[in-house]
Amino acid sequence: MGSIDVSQRLTFFAALFKVDENPDLGMWMLYLTILLLSIAVYKMGFAKKLPIGKSILIYLFLGFGCTFLSFLGIFLPIAEGLVVAALILIIYKIRRHFHQKQEMDVS
Template identity: 60%
Template sequence: MDINNMTFFAELYNVRENPEVGMWLLYITVVILSIIVFKLGFARKLSLLKNIVIYSFLIFGCTILSLFAVGLPIIEGLMVAALILIIYKIRLKQERKQQGKEA
């Protein structure tokens, strides 16, 4: 991976000059956005043990994604996915509310 072609967030978190802190910030951002996207799009009511297992694997997978986030727009893609899912949830809620008024 070419270190000269860094993504916006890699530059924002100053990965080139301070790689340790910058990578931790990238990792935390990827984890938070991944959890948001998972909760909005895929999460179901599960037992506590199943949730622990799922989030453990999610956090482990974010380790790999944060390495890719230096040169690929991973965080930007997660932000777009979260935005689309938020809009979808809002529209779904409005539609259900309107169907409730009609019935």
């Protein structure tokens, strides 16, 4: 039976950060990418104005969850899905901004 080539199964970001060649730096880069994308998606789509203590608690849990997601992100498109979610939310925010601007001009 032949050996499995792990580099062929890596996701885009895992291959970009070369987690198979340099696991220490690659995993940190993948973790930071997933964390930053998760924060961006949270802020754009779900964040509400909260007291500072609750915000810190949410970001701590977000950071902890991203640790788990980073391990899944090696072979599953976690970061890629977050990029798509962030793009959809950016498009939504831009369209909503222009729609509100048009309504203000009509009034």
